Amino acid sequence: xxxxxxxxxxxxxxxxxxSVSLPPTFDSMEEExxxxxxxxxxxxxLFGRFGFSEGxxxxxxxxxxxxxxxxWVNPFGMSFRSITASDLILVDHNGTVVFGDAxxxxxxxxxxxxxxLQRPDVIAAAHSHSLYGKAFSALGIELAAITQDACAFYRDxxxxxxxxxxxxxxxxxxxxxxALGDRKAAILQNHGLLTVGQSVAEAVWWFITMERSCQxxxxxxxxxxxxxxxxxxxxxxxxxxxxxxxxWFQAQPLFAEIMRSEPDLLN
Numbered sequence: 001x002x003x004x005x006x007x008x009x010x011x012x013x014x015x016x017x018x019s020v021s022l023p024p025t026f027d028s029m030e031e032e033x034x035x036x037x038x039x040x041x042x043x044x045x046l047f048g049r050f051g052f053s054e055g056x057x058x059x060x061x062x063x064x065x066x067x068x069x070x071x072w073v074n075p076f077g078m079s080f081r082s083i084t085a086s087d088l089i090l091v092d093h094n095g096t097v098v099f100g101d102a103x104x105x106x107x108x109x110x111x112x113x114x115x116x117l118q119r120p121d122v123i124a125a126a127h128s129h130s131l132y133g134k135a136f137s138a139l140g141i142e143l144a145a146i147t148q149d150a151c152a153f154y155r156d157x158x159x160x161x162x163x164x165x166x167x168x169x170x171x172x173x174x175x176x177x178x179a180l181g182d183r184k185a186a187i188l189q190n191h192g193l194l195t196v197g198q199s200v201a202e203a204v205w206w207f208i209t210m211e212r213s214c215q216x217x218x219x220x221x222x223x224x225x226x227x228x229x230x231x232x233x234x235x236x237x238x239x240x241x242x243x244x245x246x247x248w249f250q251a252q253p254l255f256a257e258i259m260r261s262e263p264d265l266l267n
Contacts, residue, residue: 023199023248029066036062037085039200040072040124041265045258046204047128048080052211058128059108062200063116069093071116073109075102084267093117107166114173115180115196122196124203133193136214140189143213145234146226150213152206152242154234157185184242185210198244205251 026032040062052058058080061071072088074080089100093113097104115125136143140161145154160179164172176194180186184206185195193210197203220226229237240246259266 021249021252023245026065032065034085036065036123036200037072037088038266039255040074040088041083041085042255042258043124043126043200043204044074044080044083045262045265046208046254047126049258050130050208050211052128052130052207053080054129056105057107059105059112060124060126060200060204061108061112061116062124063122064090067092067098068120069116070098071112073104073112075100076105076108077103084265086267110170110173111176111194114170114177118174118177119180119182119196121198123198124200125194125196126203126207127188127192127194128207129192130207130211132215132218133187133211134191136218137187137189137191137193142187143210144217144226145229145231145237146220147213147216147229148237148241149209150216151229151234151237152246153185153210153213154231154238154242156183156238156242157187157210158183160186160188160191163188163190184247197247199248201251201255202244202247205247205254208254209250 024035026035040060043060047053047058056077059074061073064070064072070090070092072090074083075087075089078087089102089104090098091104091109092098095109111127112125115122142157142159143150143153145151158179158181160176162175176188180194185193188194193207195203195206195210197206
C-alpha cells in the first residue's frame, strides 16, 4: 500500500530500506472481531483521557466484520475510562441487543445505525460532547482552512443545522446521515462533532484532530481576522494528511501508548 505523500516526503530516501506499519489483515472473522473490539475499547480510553466525556453522552461504534448489519458500542452509562473489550455490546440496525446484557444509549443507536446503514464503507463512527466541538458547533459554520491540520477536513465535512434536541428519532438520524454524506466528518450545530472512518483508529483520530482544529479556530477568531490557506494548497494538504491511511497512521502512537499504559482494556 502506498504511503500518504506527507509520510513519503518525511521519510525521503529512507523509504527504500525502512518498513512502516500498515493496517493489519486477519485469517479469521473471530480474530478480526477481537481486534476491532480491542481497538474500540482503546478508543474509549483515549476519549476518556482527552476529557471528551459528558455524563452519559458520547459513543463510538465499530461494525462487526461478519454480521455487517450489527455494530459494537459502549454500554449506556459506563465511564469511557473503564471500558474493556468484554464490556462492549452488539446491536443490530433495528436496535436489538444481539450480544451483551447492558442498556443501549438511544441516541447512539439512532445516529450510528443510520450511518452504518447509509454508509457501507464506514467501519467506525465517533461522537461525543467535547468542549471545543460543542463551542464551535454553536457558530453554525464549517471549519476554515487556516492550518495544515484543519485542511484534512477541507471540503470533506458536513454541517447539520436542524438541531431538534436529544437525538431519539430515526428520521433525525437519517437527516444527520444525509448531512454527513460521503464525507469523513460533520459538525452537528448546537450539539458537537461526528467523525467516521474505515477503522476505529481513523474515526478516533479524525475526532481528536477535529476537536483541536475547532479549538485552534476559536482561538484565532478571538485574536483577529483569519488568514485562509489558498484552496489549491488546502486540497493538496488534504490529500496528504486527510486520507484514510493517513488517519489510521496518525492514530497509531496514541493507540500504542494507551494499550501500554492501560493493558486491562484488552480483556
